[in-house]
Amino acid sequence: MSRFDPRLLLDPPRYPADRYAPLADRIKRLFATTQSDVVFVQAEAILALEAVATSIARPGLVAVNVVTSPYGAWFGTWLARAGATVHQVSAAAGQPIEAAAVSACLDRLPHVDIVAAVHAESSNGALNPLGALAALARSREALFVVDAVASVGGHPIDFDRHDIDIAVIGAQKGLAGPAGVSAVAVSARAWAHIDALPDFAPSSLSLAELKRNWLDRGRLALPGTPPALEFWALDAALDRVEAEGIEQVIARHRQAARASRAGLRALGVEPWIAADDAASALVTSAPVPEGVHADALIADVAKLGVGLLPGFGEIEGKIVRLDHTGLHASFDAVLANVTAFGAVLERWGASVDVGAAVRAVREIYAL
Template sequence: MQPISLPPRLLMGPGPINCYPRVLTAMSTQLVGQYDPAMTDYMNDTMALYRRVFNTQNQQTFLIDGTSRAGIEAALVSCLEPGDKVLIPIFGRFGHLLAEIAERADAEVHTIEVPWGEVFDPQQIEDAIKKVQPKLLAVVQGDTSTTMFQPLEELGTICRAHDVLFYTDATASIGGNPLNVDEWQIDAVTVGLQKCLGGPSGSAPITLSDRFVEVVRKRAHVEAGIRDAHHESASGLRIRSNYFDLPMIMDYWGEERLNHHTEAATMLFGSRECAVQLLSEGQDAVLLRHQLAGDAMLKGIQAMGLKPFGDLKHKMSNVVGIHIPDNVDGEKVRHDLLHLFNIEIGTSFGPLKGKVWRIGTMGYNARQDAVLHTLQSLETVLRRAGFVLPAGEAVDAAMLVYAGER
C-alpha cells in the first residue's frame, strides 16, 4: 500500500533507458475526452510531428497503442494474407521476431541469414528477392541483440524495381541513426519510444506509404460506417486482428474519427513530447550527440582492454557490444554495477547469451556525464574482479572524443 519508490538507476543497457524529464512531465497531464477538440488537435499535432521525425510526407503517420511489438504486428498482420510470400533477412534476434509474427499470419516466410555481428550487402537481398518474388521485404534497421545497423538506402529502389513492398522496424535505431523514409522509398516503418527517442515503452509510431495503404485498404470493408465482419475482400481474407487492423485505426485517426479504441492519452502526450524534444534540439544535433556518445563509449571500452563485438563499420551509434573476458564473471559484473553504482548494462540473447555485454548511449543518456560515469564504474568493478586494465585510460579516451581529438 506504499507509493511506488524505485532506485535511481542509470539505464545504460540496450533499452529501455531513462526518459527525458519533459516527457515524464507531459505524461502527468490530466485527461480530456477522446473526442474533445483539444484531444483531437493533439492527435493531429502528433501526426504532423512524427512526419518530421520519420522524414516523410506520408499522410498515414500516427500511433499504435502498445509497445514497439504492437506496431510490428499491426504492419505485418494488416498487410500479409495467408499464403503471401515475405522475405526476412535475419542478422539478430529481432529478425526472428519478424519471421514469427509473419508465420502467425500464415504467410509463406522465406529467410536469409548472416552470422550475428554482420549485416547484409544489398546484392544479397536483391538476389533473394529475385528468387523468392515476395509480396513484402521485412527487415530490421538496427538490431540491439547484435548492435548491428543494416544499411537501407538501396533497398527501396530494389523493392520498387521488383514490385515488392518494403517494411522496416527501426525501433532501436530511430533518433540516433539516420532514417529517411521518403528518400529511401520505405513503404512502412514502425518504431518504439524506449530507445533514442527517450520515452517509455508503450506507444508505437508508424508511417505508411500510399502504396502500403492501398494494399491494406483492399482488406477493409465499410458500409455506412459499420464493418461487415462476415465479408471477405476480393484479394483474400479480412484482417484477422481487430486491435491491429490498420484501416480501422486509420479511420480512427482520420477526419472520420470512427470509433475503434480509446486512445491511450497519456502515451500520446509522452509520444508527442519525444518528438518535440528531438525536433526542438534538431535532428542533426541529436544524431551528432548520439554519434559522439557512442564513439566515446567505444573508445573508452577499447582503452580499457576490452574487445568490441561485431563489424564496427556497421555498428549502431547508440549501442556497443563487448566480448566478456574469459576470466570474468559477466553476470557478477552486471550485478555489481547495478547494486553498487545503480548502473544497468545489458547481456545478450541466443548465441551471444553470456558472451557479450551491451552498453547503450541513447536519448537522455547520450550525454558526456553518463558515458564517463559508466566507464569509470565499469573500470572499478572489473578491477575489483581481478581484471587487469590500465587505470583511468577509459575515461581519458572518452574525454578525447568529446574534445574532438579522436
C-alpha cells in the same frame, strides 16, 4: 532526497482530440516524409510490429525477412502465421546483415512481395544497411518494411528518399519518451497493398481498421480509449526533441557511440561489432571475457552505480551492452559506462587501461 509522488500520475486530463493530427504530423517530420500517413497504435511497439505483419501478409505472398535479433525472427513468425511464404536471411549471431546475403536470397526467388528488416538493433548494437536494403527491395518492386523502433532519434530515417513503405517507431529509445504508444508510417503503395487483401477487422492488429476509423474520418478522435498519460508524455518528448533539434539528437547519439567505442578500444577491449559503420548509435556491445559470467559482471558494475545491459537472444551471456540511448547519450553516461566496466575487469585481473579509456572518451568530447 525527494521521492516522486505517484499521485501526480492519477486523473490526467484527456488528450485533446484536435491534437492527435498535429502529433502525427510531428512524427512525420522525424521520418522526413511528406508522402506517407502516420497512424497511432495504442500499445508498445511490439504490438505495432505484429499489426504490420498481420496486415500485410496473406497466403500466396512471398516475403524475405532479415533476422539480426529475436525481433526480426518474431516478425517472420507473424508473417508466416498470416499465410505468407517467408524466406529468412539471418546474420551471424549479434551481427548486422550483409546486403549481399539478402541479394542472393532475392536472386533465388522468381517473385517477392515483401522485404522486411530491423534498422538499428538495441539488443546487440548492430546497424543494418538501410539504403542498400531499400534499393534491393525496390529492385524487386517489393514492399519495404522497417522496424525503426530503436533507430529513430539515433539514426536518420529518410522515409521518402529510401522509398520505405512501412516503418514502425517507438518513443522509448532515442526519443527518451513513453513506451506505451507507438506509431506506424504507411506509404500510399502500402495502403493499396493492404486494401487489396481480405480484412479481418474488428482487431487491434488491423491497420485497415485504423485507416477507416481515423484517417478516413478526418483524423479526429482516435477510436477506443486512448491512454492520456502516454499521449501527453509523447507530446512532451517531441517538445524536447524539437527544442534540441532532431539533427542534434542524432549527432549526440553518434558522438556517444564513437566515444564508447574509442573508450573500449583504449581500455583494451574490441567492441563486439568491429566495423564502426555497422554499429548502432544506441548501444555499444562488448564481449564478456572468457571464464566470466555475464550476470556476475553486470552485478559488479551495478555496485558502482552503473547499469550495463545483458545480451538478448543468441548472444545472451556473450556480451554486455553499454547503453547510450536517449538521455544516456551524454558524456557523463558514456564515461561512467566505460570506466565502471573497466574497473570491474581490472578488479578481476584483466589487463586493461582505465586511464587510457578515460582519455579516449574525453578526446571525443573535446574535454
